Amino acid sequence: MAVERKNFRRFTYAEYMDYLKPYLTKVKFSQVHVHGTWKPTIADYRKATDKIKIIQAMWRFHAITQNWGDIAQHATIDPDGYIWEGRSLLQAPASAVGYNDSDDDRIHPFMFEMIGNFDVGAEKLEGTQLATAVKLTSSIAALWKLPESQIKFHREMNPGKTCPGSSVSKPAFLELVRDWREVEMNPNDANKIIAKWLSPAWFAAATKAERDEIHRLANELRKASGQL
Missing domain, CATH: 1.20.5 (Single alpha-helices involved in coiled-coils or other helix-helix interfaces)
Known part of the structure; x- marks a missing residue:
């Protein structure tokens, strides 16, 4: 029988902000790394009757097939805008070679994945999924006092990738990150x-x-x- 990790929790954005609070004094995020899964796709997620199995499948691929010890990302944003728990926030991500860690075990990037294939002609990053990605990026940067230059798309760290997707404009994404701080919905x-x-x-x-x-x-x- 395939190994499954059963304890991935799903959060609203507000719940995830509460989840982050204890870590403000426990870890120093040095950057925010923005990824798209490519696979699974939004269509894969929509077809799944038990959504956690999508997260568990990623975990099995990352932890067992790729031998990364755990799911690569600290958080996963699903197409409905929810945030799924990932690897421990106290551990460096498996984000991009040469960008994952520092000499200090408690200083590393925060990495998140957005479920979907966001290359041109495939699926679209939009709606509540985009909103959560923007809010999470903005909040991590604000809470850990990171300049905008430390928000990195995967393709910047690995030019062989289009990740988080060739249809996702970084300038447009950063503009949304800036704007959201002014118009947060309460x-x-x-x-x-x-x-x-x-x-x-x-x-x-x-x-x-x-x-x-x-x-x-x-x-x-x-x-x-x-x-x-």
Whole structure:
């Protein structure tokens, strides 16, 4: 029987921020490394009935096939914008040769993966997945006082790669990181928008399709404000 690691936890962005707090005094992140999985794809994730098995499959490939000792990344962002636990934050990632570690065991990059194939013509990095990636990058940089120059795409460290995807523009990504710090959605504002605008629209909707779309938009607001 294949080995499976059972204890990968899934967090909302807000929950993950709480998870990070104890590590502020335990580890010094030197950079933020941004990756896309290429495989598994968003389509693979959508087809899976038990989502944790996607994370466990990555763990088996990284830890056993590649012999990296654990899943490569500290965090994995799924297509729904949730953050999955990865390797210990106290351990250096398996991110890119020559960029993983320092002489000090407690100084290393923070690495995250976004599930999907984001090369041109394949899948798109968008919606709540992009929002979580932007927020997580911004928060790690702010909490560990990292300059923008220390946010690295995988392809910068390995020119043979397109990772996190040839369709993902680094200048555009960094602009979103900068902008998000100014417009962070908080739960009170999200709930006011839902109560004042979306709830009346839901009751006035003429079809089930319209109600379903309004419900989806309300949940997107809840996710953006860390409530889901």
